[in-house]
Amino acid sequence: MLEPFDGDGLRPGMSRPRARLRVGGQAVIRHQLDLALAAGAQRILLLADAGEEGVDGVLRAAREQGVDARRISDSPGLCAMVSTADEILLLTDGLLSDPATALPMLDKGSMVATLPIEPGLSLGFERLDAERAWAGLLLMPGSLCERLRQLPRDCDVASSLLRIALMAGVATKPVDEACLDDHRWAIVANNRIAHGVEAAQLSRSLEETRGRTPGPRLAAMAVRRFSASFLETDRSPVLLWYAALAVLLVAGGVTAFVSVWSGLLLFAFAWLAGRGALVLEEAVRQGRIGMTARSRMWRGAASLFDVMLVVALGFALTDGDWARLGGWYLAFVLVATVAIGEFQAEPERVRVWLADRFMLCVALALFAYTGMLAPFAMVLSALVLGAWAVVARGGGNGRRG
Structure with a gap:
């Protein structure tokens, strides 16, 4: 059994535990809970303290996952x-750790x-x-x-357990220093640090999804410009997906029944909103456990976009x-x-x-x-189609030769 213990003691004057600060729309303590559960916590x-803000919500979330959860x-x-x-399993107050680094360390014992x-x-880490x-x-x-039990009742529990473990000969394991450089391992002590972690997550997301053509680049610029507002809520990618869907539906109607060129511009903005949602989702995924590397919603949204575009263009070409x-075809x-061609055309x-x-x-x-x-x-x-045929024929001739 693992006994996760979140916090490093409530020090005098600490009215707001650092674990309640938010990163990527989710409180640090919820990130810690996810890590503990992934490590097998029971x-x-x-x-x-009794009545501490947010405690009941964390305990309730843990119990919903089928584990016993209590305040001490x-x-x-x-x-x-x-x-x-x-x-x-002890997590200090405010620790935001990279699951890809932390979980393998925990798999090997004390x-x-x-x-x-x-x-x-x-x-902000404690000296050993x-x-x-x-x-x-x-x-x-x-x-x-x-x-x-040999220490005063009001001792700093985390520091005391740390010293006890070291004196008992528990092995030490180094964390890759690169995790500090790119903010994947941090003590989130204030909002400035939280925003720095979010900025690093967003930069990695933009690096993965920025693309090389104007559309993805514009989406990346918009997300970077409004990232602070987007990341305030845990559901910001979902909300942006819904916004993209709403614009897409309006675009289809405008193209078919009002103005073709105006509707097609709305299609362009709907695609930008969907791409922005993907970038945000990649940023939120950084450090999250159980989130896939690429959204299935993006694939479904891309297919829906193409279907809507076919219908709208069909109406536009045939009145x-x-x-x-002929117009529908x-x-x-x-x-x-x-x-x-997006998947099959050559070159890349x-x-x-x-x-x-x-x-x-x-x-x-x-x-x-x-x-x-x-x-x-x-x-x-x-x-x-012509370029595709030329490339395919060239590849076929190469194979026959």
Whole structure:
């Protein structure tokens, strides 16, 4: 059994525990809870005063995951809950750790995580000795907890357990210093640090999703500009997905029944909103346990976008006359050619441009405004198919030779 214990004691004057600060729309203590549960915790012990804001919510979230969760207020309370057969997983107040780094360390048994002394102290971690600082994470046998009974009732529980573990010979394990440099391991002591962690997460997300064409770059610029507002809520990616869907539905209606070029511009903005939601989701995913690397919602949204674009273009090219099959066929061929080419066309830079629906919709809007939508759709489809055929034939000849 693991006994997670969140907190490093409530020090005098600490009216707001650091664990309640928010990173990526979620309180640090909820990140800690996720880590403890992923490590196999069967009981959560939270050091906090009675009536402390947010405590009940964390305990309730833990119980919803099927584990026992309780509040304790001092070292005797901890000793009463821990048996000699248990293990104690201790997370210091405000610790935000990278699960990809922390979980493998915990898999190997009792340990005290450490950092180099200079960067560790400068970032708010506790000193161990002349060369090392405590990284805020340890796993120790529950039998050692009994030694707390020899200390004053109001002792700093986390620091005391740390010293007990070291004196008992629990092994130390270093945390990769690179985790400090890119804010994947931090003591979130104030909002400035929280915003710094969010900025680092967003930068990694933008690096992964920025793209090389105007559409993804514009989406990345917009997310970076409004990132502080977006990341205030845990559900910001979902809200942006809904906003993209709303704009998409409006775009379809405007294209089909009001103004073709205006509607196609709305399609472009709907795609930007969806791409921005993907960037945000990648940022929120940093350090989260159980979130996939790439959203399934993006794949579903991309398919819905293409279907809506086919329908809207079909209405625009035929004035809504279902008997004019040529226009519907052209709309389908254009979007299908671009969609398939996004994954199959060669070389790779061509696929990148075909994947940029923002540029496609802007170009369609421009030619619709000049009354040349149908000729442009024909030429674009023919160019993509022709280039594809040339590349395919060249590859086939190469294989036969």
